[in-house]
Amino acid sequence: MNWFRRMMMGRYGTDQLSIALLVLYMVLSLVLQFIRIPFLYLLSLIPLIFCFYRIFSRNINRRYEENNRFLRWWYPVKTRVQKFFSRSNSRLKDRQTHRYFKCPHCSNTLRVPRGKGKICITCPVCKTEFIKKT
Secondary structure (H helix, E strand, C coil): CHHHHHHHCCCCCCCHHHHHHHHHHHHHHHHHCCCCCHHHHHHHHHHHHHHHHHHCCCCHHHHHHHHHHHHHHHHHHHHHHHHHHHHHHHHHHCCCCEEEEECCCCCCEEEEECCCCEEEEECCCCCCEEEEEC
């Protein structure tokens, strides 16, 4: 294992962008297993080659900047996806006891208890009243 450690000295190694490129290659290769076009399979190798190029590169500052640009793009996407799944997860947990409605005026999502029959729902944001069956 010392030979590998000596070989990697002074090289960049793995980071979030390298891992993302590796995942992209795996997804593309999995999808292209169903679409049997050799040219597209060769195109799917580009992320893998770029991933290994980044890992074994000696230009550490350049790879660091590339990773920072990727992270500036990735973190807003990641937080939006996490918000979506956490919101749908909380809705899934209390689907037995509550229902969700959208306000017809401001499109705000309102949570009301289930099993109360027809009730008048008042939006706390715009104060619009509407009647729904829970």
